[in-house]
Amino acid sequence: MSNNLEETLLQLKSANEKLQSDIEREREIEERRREYFSAASHELKSPITILKGQMEGMIHNIGPYQDRDHYLKKSLNTTEEMETLVQNMMQLSRFERDLLNQKQVEIDLVHVIQTTLHKLDYFREEKNMTTNVTLPDEQIVIGNEELVKRMLYSVIHNGYMYSPTGANLTVSLKDLGDEAIVTINNDGVTLSEEERDMIFKPFYRVEKSRNRHTGGSGIGLYLVSQMAKALDVRYEVSSSENDVTFRFAFKKRE
Numbered sequence: 001m002s003n004n005l006e007e008t009l010l011q012l013k014s015a016n017e018k019l020q021s022d023i024e025r026e027r028e029i030e031e032r033r034r035e036y037f038s039a040a041s042h043e044l045k046s047p048i049t050i051l052k053g054q055m056e057g058m059i060h061n062i063g064p065y066q067d068r069d070h071y072l073k074k075s076l077n078t079t080e081e082m083e084t085l086v087q088n089m090m091q092l093s094r095f096e097r098d099l100l101n102q103k104q105v106e107i108d109l110v111h112v113i114q115t116t117l118h119k120l121d122y123f124r125e126e127k128n129m130t131t132n133v134t135l136p137d138e139q140i141v142i143g144n145e146e147l148v149k150r151m152l153y154s155v156i157h158n159g160y161m162y163s164p165t166g167a168n169l170t171v172s173l174k175d176l177g178d179e180a181i182v183t184i185n186n187d188g189v190t191l192s193e194e195e196r197d198m199i200f201k202p203f204y205r206v207e208k209s210r211n212r213h214t215g216g217s218g219i220g221l222y223l224v225s226q227m228a229k230a231l232d233v234r235y236e237v238s239s240s241e242n243d244v245t246f247r248f249a250f251k252k253r254e
Contacts (some may be wrong), residue, residue: 044085047078047140054078104231106253107148109139113171118150123160127167134172139180141250147227148250152182154180154220155246159186163212177250179234182248200225 054075057065063070113135124131159169167188174181191199198204202222228235234249 005167008015013142018025038065044082047082051075051078051082061130067168096172100247104142104144106140107143107145107172109141109143109182109250110135110137112145112148113152113173113182116149116156117171119153120156120160123157127160127163127165129160129166130164132168132170134170134175136175139173140147140253141180142234142253143231151227151231151233152184153247154224155184158220159184159244162189164188178252179249182245182250183245185243187243191237196237196239198226212221216232224244 026251035063053233054065054071057063058068113133117131118143156169156171164170169184169186169187170187172183174183200221202219204222226233228248232251236247238245238247
């Protein structure tokens with residue numbers, strides 16, 4: 001009877017610890033959700049103001065707004081921007097729910113990197129860039145293959161898209177004992193200290209001229225940060241005068 005009681009208490013303790021962990025994780029996700037929707041609300045203010053001004057100008061035939069055909073097209077473009085933003089918000093909501101249900105298992109990080117680079121060959125060729133890859137034969141880490149692929153795809157894709165033609169991109173993987181470090185470096189670009197602090201914030205776009213029509217939604221690296229946190233992967237970005245480097249630290253199997 002004493003043994004049964006002790007086993008029951010251990011089971012209750014384990015269940016309580018898991019419940020506490022789940023509660024903390026839910027709190028973290030809720031905090032990130034508030035941050036995201038606060039940024040989204042701010043992002044919506046501008047197109048709503050523009051749309052309202054254009055509509056009022058056309059209704060009252062004010063100055064250039066008498067050219068209704070021109071400003072109706074501009075209003076449609078603004079509406080499409082808002083539609084894209086709302087779709088991104090819905091996508092993120094579904095994505096965050098999925099994060100809670102992702103299982104982590106042993107994966108071969110080398111295979112994931114090679115597969116991701118192969119998928120991005122088109123973008124490398126379009127920019128006539130050189131990719132230097134330094135990988136071991138195998139590196140087993142704890143993670144979720146689909147999420148890790150999405151993380152690396154987003155960062156490497158950015159490296160190809162926003163580097164100058166003919167630039168170099170380097171991907172390496174190092175074994176540091178209890179961690180495996182993935183380093184992604186591309187030259188020909190740089191980030192200021194302010195940009196490095198803000199780059200993982202929702203809707204932050206480094207190039208002010210980069211808008212949603214040219215592919216810069218400002219949520220790609222935000223999603224990378226959320227996936228890294230869900231996988232308990234440490235991440236950082238650094239920059240010099242002529243390059244940008246992302247690092248991800250994956251936990252290895254025990």
